[in-house]
Amino acid sequence: MRTRTPRVAGLALVLAAGLAVAGCADRSTDGGTAADPSASGSAAEDGGGSAADLAIQPLVQVDAEGAEVAAGGDGTEAADPAGDGSATCDGVAIAMAGALTGPNAALGTNILNGAQLAVTQHNEANPGCQVELKQFDTQGDPQAATQVAPAIVSDASVIGLLGPAFSGETNATGPIFNQANLLSLTASATNPSLTTNGWTNFFRGLGNDNSQGAAVANYLTGELGFGTVCVVQDDSDYGIGLAEVVTETLGDAANPDCAAEVKTGDKDFSATVQIIADAEPDAVYYAGYYAEAAPLLSQLRSGGVEAAFASGDGSNDGQFVSQAGSDAEGAYLSCPCGPAPEPFAADYEAAFGQVPGVYSVEGYDLATIMLAGIDSGVTDRAALVEFVSGYSGVGLAKPYEWDSTGELASTTTWLYEVQ
Amino acid sequence: MSALVLAGGQVLADGVIDFNVGALGRNFWSLTVSGLTYGSIYALVAVGYTLVYGVLRLINFAHSEIFMLGMFGQYATLMLLGFNPSGDVFQQGVLLTIVFLGVAMVGGMAVSGGAAVVLERVAYRPLRRRGAPALVFLITAIGASFVIQEFVHFVLPKLTGNALGGVNAQQPIRLVQPSTQFELFGANVTNVDLVIVVAALALAFAVDRFVNATKFGRGIRAVAQDPVTATLMGVSRERIIVLTFLVGGMLAGAAALLYTLRVPSGVIYSGGFILGLKAFSAAVLGGIGNLRGALLGGLLLGVMELYGQALFGTEWRDVVAFVLLILVLMFRPTGILGESLGKARA
Missing domain, CATH: 3.40.50.2300 (Response regulator)
Known part of the structure; x- marks a missing residue:
C-alpha cells in the first residue's frame, strides 16, 4: 500500500492538472472570442469564406468524342408543356416512381418536382385536359420497387410512367412494366445494360454510363x-x-x-x-x-x-x-444531366422553394413529352409507347429522339467544374 | 505475373493477384509511418475490447459504436467552441490549436466514456443479474451496436435540428493542415502523424500504469483473475465493471479524435464498424484480455495491413488484416503475448 500511495497521488495530480488545463482552456477561448473576435470567430469565417x-x-457540353457541343439553347425553342391550350382529355394520369423517402430521396424529389412543374403548367393552360401526376415511392430500393410496381400497373388511369429513377430498381421492375406495355421513361437510370433486355416500353432520357x-x-x-x-x-x-x-x-x-x-x-x-x-x-x-x-x-x-x-x-x-x-x-x-436554364430555374424555385437539382430538367422534359402525347389524343398505354418511340423534339436539356433500343439517338455529356 | 497455370500450359486464371513488390519496397518507410498512425488508433480502441473481455469474458461488439459516438462527441465539442464546419482548415496558432484539440479530446472521451457506462447499465447489467448465458451477451452486443448506429442515423438529426447525424458524413472541421515536419528514411512525417503517435503512446502508457500500478487497476486485475475471490476480498465487482467500461470508452473517445485528425470526413454513423472490427482483431492478435497485447496487436495490424495493401493492391487491405489474424492464431492460438489480463503479474 505504501508503495502505491505516491503513484495514486501522482495520477490524481495529473488528472487534476488535466482538468484544470481543460477548464482554463475553455474559459480562455470563451474570453478570447468575446474580447478578440479574431481569435476563433473570424478565423472560422475566414476558413468558411473560400469554401462557401x-x-x-457548368463548364462545357461535349459529345462522346470529347468535342464541344454548343449548349442546347436558352430554352426558347424547347417544347412547352402548355401546348396550344386547347387539348381535351379525361381521367388520364401519369405516374412517377423513384426514391421519395430514404437516403436517396433528394434525387427522386428532384425528378418529381420537375415533372410536377410541367404538369402544373400544362393543366393551367389546358382547362379541358387535367392530367394527374401520381407518385409512387420506391425508396430507390429494388426490393421495395417490385412491391410498388404492381400497384402502378393495376391503376388503369396511369398511361405512362416517369421512372424508375435508379438502375437497380429499373432492372428489377422492368419485366413487370414491359408485360403491361406501360411506357417507362427514365430520367436518371444510366446503367448501359438496361436497354439490352429487349423491353419495348423502356426509353432512357439521358446518355448512359x-x-x-x-x-x-x-x-x-x-x-x-x-x-x-x-x-x-x-x-x-x-x-x-x-x-x-x-x-x-x-x-x-x-x-x-x-x-x-x-x-x-x-x-x-x-x-x-x-x-x-x-x-x-x-x-x-x-x-x-x-x-x-x-x-x-x-x-x-x-x-x-x-x-x-x-x-x-x-x-x-x-x-x-x-x-x-x-x-x-x-x-x-x-x-449526362444538363444545367437548369432560366426561366425554368426561377419557376422551379418559386414552386418548390429550392433550386433545381440534378435531373430536375430531365424530369420536366420527359413529363412534357408524355403530356404532348396526351394532348395529341393518346388515351391508352400502347399508343403512348408508340408516340414516344416516334417522338422527335427539343427539350430544355437536349434534343430527344430515341433509337430502336430505347437509347437517345444522340447523347451529350455536361462537364462541370467546382469554382 | 501471377497466373495459375495448369499442366499443359493452360492458363486457369491470370492476374488474380499481382505482387507489386516494387511498390512495397519504394514506399516501405512511408507505409510504416502511416501504418503506425493507424496502428496506434487501433491499439487505443483495442484496449476497450481487451479490458472488458478480461473482466467479463464478453466480446463487446458495440465498442465500435462507442468509438463512433466519440467522433460525434469531439465534433460537437468543436462546434460548441465556435467552429463552423466548412471543409477548410482553420488557421489558428499552434498553441491554440493544441488547446482546442485537447478540449475536443476531453469532449470525445466524456461522450464515449459516458455512452459505454450507459451501455453497460442498460444492455449488460440486467442480463448479468439474470445470469444469462454468454451467447445472449454476444447477441445483445451486436443488437446494441445496431441500435446506436441507427440512433445516430435517424434520431440524432431530429434532436439536433440536422446539425449532427443523418445519412451523410458530417462536414469536416479541420484544425490541422497536414504538413511535413521531417523525413524519416525518405518518408514524410507530418504533424498529424506525430500528434497521433505521441498522444496514443502517452495514453497507452497511462492506461498501462493505471491497470498495473493503481488500486483501481489492481481491482480490475483481481476481478479478471478470480471474480469470486476478489469479491470475498472486498472488491466490488459491479464497480470494477463500470470502471472497466468507463476506461475503455474514454480511450475509444480519445482514439476518435486522433482518427478524425487523420480522416476529417470520417464522422458518420457507420464510421466505427470496420475500424472496430480491426481493433477487435488487433486485440485478439495480441492476445485478448492482455492489455499490452492489445497495444502491440494494434500497431502490428496497422503496419501489416498497409504493407499488404501495397503488395497486393488497395482492395485487399481488409483481407490482409484478417488473413494475418488467422495465420497468427494458427501458430499461437492465444495471440502473440498470449497471457490474459488475469494471469499477468498481479
Whole structure:
C-alpha cells in the first residue's frame, strides 16, 4: 500500500492538472472570442469564406468524342408543356416512381418536382385536359420497387410512367412494366445494360454510363491535354462500369500502375494516395460516389498530389463540395444531366422553394413529352409507347429522339467544374 | 505475373493477384509511418475490447459504436467552441490549436466514456443479474451496436435540428493542415502523424500504469483473475465493471479524435464498424484480455495491413488484416503475448 500511495497521488495530480488545463482552456477561448473576435470567430469565417463560395458550375457540353457541343439553347425553342391550350382529355394520369423517402430521396424529389412543374403548367393552360401526376415511392430500393410496381400497373388511369429513377430498381421492375406495355421513361437510370433486355416500353432520357465515360475520358486527354491519368474505382456496379469505359477510352493515357480500387464506406485512402503520388499523374479520375470521392480528394491534396481531379455524376452533388471544402476547387465533374436554364430555374424555385437539382430538367422534359402525347389524343398505354418511340423534339436539356433500343439517338455529356 | 497455370500450359486464371513488390519496397518507410498512425488508433480502441473481455469474458461488439459516438462527441465539442464546419482548415496558432484539440479530446472521451457506462447499465447489467448465458451477451452486443448506429442515423438529426447525424458524413472541421515536419528514411512525417503517435503512446502508457500500478487497476486485475475471490476480498465487482467500461470508452473517445485528425470526413454513423472490427482483431492478435497485447496487436495490424495493401493492391487491405489474424492464431492460438489480463503479474 505504501508503495502505491505516491503513484495514486501522482495520477490524481495529473488528472487534476488535466482538468484544470481543460477548464482554463475553455474559459480562455470563451474570453478570447468575446474580447478578440479574431481569435476563433473570424478565423472560422475566414476558413468558411473560400469554401462557401465554391459551387459546381457548368463548364462545357461535349459529345462522346470529347468535342464541344454548343449548349442546347436558352430554352426558347424547347417544347412547352402548355401546348396550344386547347387539348381535351379525361381521367388520364401519369405516374412517377423513384426514391421519395430514404437516403436517396433528394434525387427522386428532384425528378418529381420537375415533372410536377410541367404538369402544373400544362393543366393551367389546358382547362379541358387535367392530367394527374401520381407518385409512387420506391425508396430507390429494388426490393421495395417490385412491391410498388404492381400497384402502378393495376391503376388503369396511369398511361405512362416517369421512372424508375435508379438502375437497380429499373432492372428489377422492368419485366413487370414491359408485360403491361406501360411506357417507362427514365430520367436518371444510366446503367448501359438496361436497354439490352429487349423491353419495348423502356426509353432512357439521358446518355448512359458508356457515353459519359467516353466523353469525359476524351475530354481529359483531348481538350485538357493530360498525358497520364490514374483511374480509381469503387466497388459498385456503377463505379466498375464507368471506370472500365474511362480506362478503355483513355487508352495509353491510363496508367495501370496506379489504377486502384476502393471500397464503398472507406474513409482512409493512405495506400491509394501513396501509389498515386508515386505515379505522378497529370490527373486522377474517380469512378464512384461523393461519399468516398471527397475524402479521397482531400487526402490526395494533403498527400502532396496536385494532379487535376475528375469524377462522374456520382460525385456531382453539393455534398462533394461541402465535404472536400476548398480542396474541391478545380475538380471536374461530368454528368449526362444538363444545367437548369432560366426561366425554368426561377419557376422551379418559386414552386418548390429550392433550386433545381440534378435531373430536375430531365424530369420536366420527359413529363412534357408524355403530356404532348396526351394532348395529341393518346388515351391508352400502347399508343403512348408508340408516340414516344416516334417522338422527335427539343427539350430544355437536349434534343430527344430515341433509337430502336430505347437509347437517345444522340447523347451529350455536361462537364462541370467546382469554382 | 501471377497466373495459375495448369499442366499443359493452360492458363486457369491470370492476374488474380499481382505482387507489386516494387511498390512495397519504394514506399516501405512511408507505409510504416502511416501504418503506425493507424496502428496506434487501433491499439487505443483495442484496449476497450481487451479490458472488458478480461473482466467479463464478453466480446463487446458495440465498442465500435462507442468509438463512433466519440467522433460525434469531439465534433460537437468543436462546434460548441465556435467552429463552423466548412471543409477548410482553420488557421489558428499552434498553441491554440493544441488547446482546442485537447478540449475536443476531453469532449470525445466524456461522450464515449459516458455512452459505454450507459451501455453497460442498460444492455449488460440486467442480463448479468439474470445470469444469462454468454451467447445472449454476444447477441445483445451486436443488437446494441445496431441500435446506436441507427440512433445516430435517424434520431440524432431530429434532436439536433440536422446539425449532427443523418445519412451523410458530417462536414469536416479541420484544425490541422497536414504538413511535413521531417523525413524519416525518405518518408514524410507530418504533424498529424506525430500528434497521433505521441498522444496514443502517452495514453497507452497511462492506461498501462493505471491497470498495473493503481488500486483501481489492481481491482480490475483481481476481478479478471478470480471474480469470486476478489469479491470475498472486498472488491466490488459491479464497480470494477463500470470502471472497466468507463476506461475503455474514454480511450475509444480519445482514439476518435486522433482518427478524425487523420480522416476529417470520417464522422458518420457507420464510421466505427470496420475500424472496430480491426481493433477487435488487433486485440485478439495480441492476445485478448492482455492489455499490452492489445497495444502491440494494434500497431502490428496497422503496419501489416498497409504493407499488404501495397503488395497486393488497395482492395485487399481488409483481407490482409484478417488473413494475418488467422495465420497468427494458427501458430499461437492465444495471440502473440498470449497471457490474459488475469494471469499477468498481479
